[in-house]
Amino acid sequence: MRQPQWLLIAVVECLFLCISGHCAYHNRKYITRNIISMHAGNVTELVHRCSSTKCCASYFRLVGNQAEVMLEGELPSKQKYHSMSEQSLYNLDKEENLSCVDGEAVLPLCSCRTATPRPINSADLEIQQAIGRGHFAKVWQGKYQGSVVAVKVFHAGCKQEFSSERDIYELPLMEHSGIARFFGAGKSLDGGSWLLVLELATCGSLHHLLCDKRGSWMASMKLSQSLSQGLAYLHSDLHRQGTHKPVVAHGDLSSGNVLVRADGTCALSDFGCSTILRSCSGRPGWDSLKIIADCGQVGSLRYMSPEILEGCVDQGWSLVQADVYSLGLLLWEIWMRCSDLFEDGMVHKHTLPYETELGSSVTLERLLLYVSQMNKRPSIPKRWERETQGALLQELVTDCWDHEPDARLTAQCVVGRLHALQTIHSV
Structure with missing residues (x-):
């Protein structure tokens, strides 16, 4: 292929x-x-x-x-x-003064990040039972310094994937309710495994929750708002008291990579395919500080935007716009399990994006034909069009997954639209 x-x-x-x-x-x-x-x-x-x-x-x-x-x-x-x-x-902890011998000292035009290492004390870590498995790591429930945590143990040979995800979590100002809490990173006591210690989301992944339960209007709104707020924060370029958090594109948003807490809020996780962007003085737009590989081989193919499927992404900001496309599919997944949007609460079982149209196993060729060339998207119930809230939701979702990247909403705009929609529902 x-x-x-x-x-x-x-x-x-x-x-x-x-x-x-x-x-x-x-x-x-x-x-x-x-x-x-x-x-x-x-x-x-x-x-x-x-x-x-x-x-x-x-x-x-x-x-x-x-x-x-x-x-x-x-x-x-x-x-x-x-x-x-x-x-x-x-x-990144070494600082030098470098200057031209006959000239003057120089200053980089581009903003740089500095990591804030959070090493864990493996002796304080207790690993209990396995709770999940991914392409690069196995996830265990454990205890660390009195807290119940999730321990992501990377497979042998996956140090690069470990380093990539750790670097995202260790960015300055990455603490946000919409992002999985990070306790630290390190190696196992025997030195054979690389570990990330994260908060334990008791409801598991968003995919697991949607398969198991249907939701009310308010429950679906809470999922949608917290998810969008987390992505908006990830995409933000923040400068606070001399500290800089650059824009980060997630790169692999899917319902399997979003965690759900006991209170019904979402937290972004799995940053192995993420890309750090940097703003450059004197140059318009954004540049990638890191280049992603072919994450489609191990990632979530059905959530990839048309331009990613076509291989036409050539600048950093395109990756942020691709995240919004994926966000649109996630919002569709959430609201397709909302009982208040279906007659007599008769909600269909959970399906992944394009599963109804293309089946449970999709290929790149079929997605390219359906999503890119035919410009098709997952079907939306006709009933949504007949209700104010449903029509507004449909408009929101379609504005996220527009074929043209520049026509898509920003994640922050999605947050605003959801807030307005919640206000209308409360009236």
Whole structure:
């Protein structure tokens, strides 16, 4: 089966140069998913002569083995910048002053994240019974420092997947009710397994809940609001008291990757396919700080947006818009189990998106034909159109899964629409 090219791996390097020949530079190379190598040192071969100043910042795109200058800009003087010797993002704790010998100190144009490591004390961790299994890890119920927790134990050879998910949880300002609480990460006592310790959601996944129970209007609204609020926070670009949380695209939203607490609220989890985005001064839009691999081979194919299925995503913000498409499918799943939207409460059994139309096992080719070429979506009951609330829900869902990414709502707009819908219902 042909596999799509999820992202064009266009390698962009931020190089900080001056004409003196002995200059500081900051180089990011995207190698594979979850791996970033960084260097700082002297430029000997890639020399870009600034047009109007001794020191400037130049953005390069690597095409094959050739570097092409994309943008040049003058830099402020006498500024520090953070540089890293080759290391993983987990160890971003080294700070240096680098400057041109005959020029002035340089400052990166792009905002950088710093990880906040939360190592666990394995001696305080008690693993009890197994409660779930995924592609990369097995999930156990356990106890950690007096709290009942979920322990995600990654399979042998999955350190890269562990590091990827841990890096998301350890971003600054990632504490939010719509995101699974993170206690810490580390290794098992025998040193053979990598662990993530998370909050235990007693209702399991959203998929499990929807299969097991139908919901009232208020229960469905609580699920929808908390889910949308969590995604809106994940997509937010926050700066608080000198701390920065960049935008994060989840990349693998599905009802199996959303947890449900005892109080009926949702929490996002499973960030193995997530992408950190960074905003760049002087450049419009967003760039990926990390490139995702072919998550469709192990992820949730039926939740992928048309552009992801087609392999046409070429910029970071597209991944955020793809999340909103997935959110639309999740909202459809939730409200299709709402008894108040069906006559006499006769709710059909839970089905996954496109399961009715394409069956329980979907292929990329069939999804491309149905979703992308035919522009079809999961069916919505006709009864929804005859009621104000149902019609507004239909409009909300269809505005999320619009074929055109730029026409889709933002997650924050979804939060606002749901609040308005709740207000109408309460009147």
